[in-house]
Amino acid sequence: MVDTDYGAMYAAYRPAHDNLNYWRFAQFLFPCYVMIPTYVLGLQVLARAWVPMDDEHLLFFGMTARSRRPAPNPARGGALPARTGLEKLPQSTDWYGRFRLVANARNDYLIDREWQRSRGDYTGIAGVPTQDQAITESMGPIYDRGSEHLGTSDVMVIRVRRRLIQAARALVEGRRYHATGGRSSRGVPRALRWLLPARGRGLARSNRRPASSVRRASGA
Numbered sequence: 001m002v003d004t005d006y007g008a009m010y011a012a013y014r015p016a017h018d019n020l021n022y023w024r025f026a027q028f029l030f031p032c033y034v035m036i037p038t039y040v041l042g043l044q045v046l047a048r049a050w051v052p053m054d055d056e057h058l059l060f061f062g063m064t065a066r067s068r069r070p071a072p073n074p075a076r077g078g079a080l081p082a083r084t085g086l087e088k089l090p091q092s093t094d095w096y097g098r099f100r101l102v103a104n105a106r107n108d109y110l111i112d113r114e115w116q117r118s119r120g121d122y123t124g125i126a127g128v129p130t131q132d133q134a135i136t137e138s139m140g141p142i143y144d145r146g147s148e149h150l151g152t153s154d155v156m157v158i159r160v161r162r163r164l165i166q167a168a169r170a171l172v173e174g175r176r177y178h179a180t181g182g183r184s185s186r187g188v189p190r191a192l193r194w195l196l197p198a199r200g201r202g203l204a205r206s207n208r209r210p211a212s213s214v215r216r217a218s219g220a
Helices: 105-111 113-117 129-138 152-172 190-195
Strands: 002-004 008-015 021-029 034-035 048-052 058-064
Touching: 008 152, 021 105, 021 152, 105 129
Parallel strands: none
Antiparallel strands: 002 008, 008 021, 021 034, 034 048, 048 058
16 A cells, blocks of 8 residues: 555455456546556456435446456356446436436336346346446445444545545645655655666566465455
């Protein structure tokens, strides 16, 4: 976990095949952008934005760069659904009448119990963004964070919230917020030198797992 000029970044790993570790990286970029981990590093570049409209509504934007080659789509078993989960309702003229999904809380996000039962998908809801929306909206429009019980795998959530609160306070007080405390982000802690590709310190070499036991990073 490191602070950056633009927000924050985390990396975590877990044991994979062929004596390798699977690394995943995620970025938070001020004020509301996220670059999520992808299936195979380097094959996809995805960015998402959650743009507030008011205290209880937002617009979600998904952006992707053209892949150098198609990313694999490993099936988790069972037949794929006939829909993507991103089908939209007809547009209307009110403020909240655009880009609304057909799958929503009023119809249980069109959950398919048979698809779920046959292990087609653990949630039974088509589309990862729709699954995320179902979980998020199930907490209600405004959630009391005092009821949360965050753990070690939530360190990125904790860090990003802290950065946002600091930035908001600086704005209220008329101060300029320095995301890295005024320091250049080019300095990387020695413990994270594997992030730098120079002189053979690339990811491929770092991915090699020693024969001894592996210490797992939180947030994998």
